[in-house]
Amino acid sequence: MIFLLTIIGAALAVLIYNHDSGMSFGLQNADLAFLVKYGLLAAVIGAGVVGLHRNMGEMIKNLLIWAIIILGLSTGWLYQDQAKETVARIAGGLSPGRPVSITDENGIAVSIRKSMNGHFxxxxxxxxxxxxxLIDTGxxxxxxxxxDAIEIGFSDADLNYSLIINTANGKAKAAPVRLDSVEVGSIVRTGVQAMVSEPGRLDQSLLGMNFISSLTAFEMRRDEVILRD
Structure with missing residues (x-):
């Protein structure tokens, strides 16, 4: 116990000395302070355990349990960003179409899993x-x-169906509009030109090439699409 308290005291002294540098022993000072805090907590708990348990075997068992708990908390703190991303990926897999922010060797990106209907x-x-x-490169x-246009706030009086477009079901009319903002996950575009299909011609809104071409990278994999801002 004295040895542990000595280490904690030394770590506190180092934190005070290296306050301006922001780093100590290769860790951010905030992370080291977290470890010191829980180390001190472990010392207090350990002292209580020693005082309450005369049986050496039971005492060691309780000390090991607390050591594992503290190690788990410390590990969770140090790797919280990775843990959050893992949870987000799992959530994205359980809810296809939900944009998930990820970090890989190429930086930050948005991942979207394929839906059960086979579309992205x-x-x-x-x-x-x-x-x-519906992501549509065509x-x-x-x-x-x-x-969707009516839900967003457009009225029929705002829509002039002056465009003739080719669809999978033949020619159709569409109204040109300007969108203040379009968001997919962390990717945001403002002042986007778009069109609104006439009633009954389009069941689902399409994310077309004027949005996709504004990205630095667009990668379509077997079960996943990667968007990079």
Missing amino acids: EAAGAVNGKAVNF ATSIALSHA
């Missing part, structure tokens, strides 16, 4: 309103369904 869908937002997009621009 992306839960996004337009002008702050939730929109579920669409030249973002195309909103009439229902």
Whole structure:
């Protein structure tokens, strides 16, 4: 116990001395302070355990349990970013279409898992309103369904169906619009040109090439799409 308290005291002295540098023993001072705090807690608990248990075997068992708990807490603190990303990936796998921020060797990106219907869908937002997009590299621009456009805040009086577009079901009319913002995960674009399909022609809004081409990278894998801002 005296040895442990000596180490804690030395660590505190180092923290005070290296306060301005921000680093001690290769760790951020905040991380080292976290370890010192829980080390002190372990010392207090250990002292209590020693005082309450005369049986050496039981005392050692309790000390090991507390050591494992403290080690787990310390590890969770040091690797909290990795833990958050792992949880986010699992959540994305359980909820396809949900954009998940990831970090790999190429930096920060947004990952989207393939939906059960075999398509890549992306839960996004337009002008702050939730929109579920179908990622479509064959669409030249973002195309909103009439229902989504009305939900976002457009009215029928705002929509002039002056464009003729080719769809999988033949020619259709669409109204040109300007979107204040389009969001997919952490990726945001403002002042985006788009179109609104006439009623009954489009079941789901499309995330087209004018958004995709604004990215630094777009990678489509077997079960995942990677978007890089």
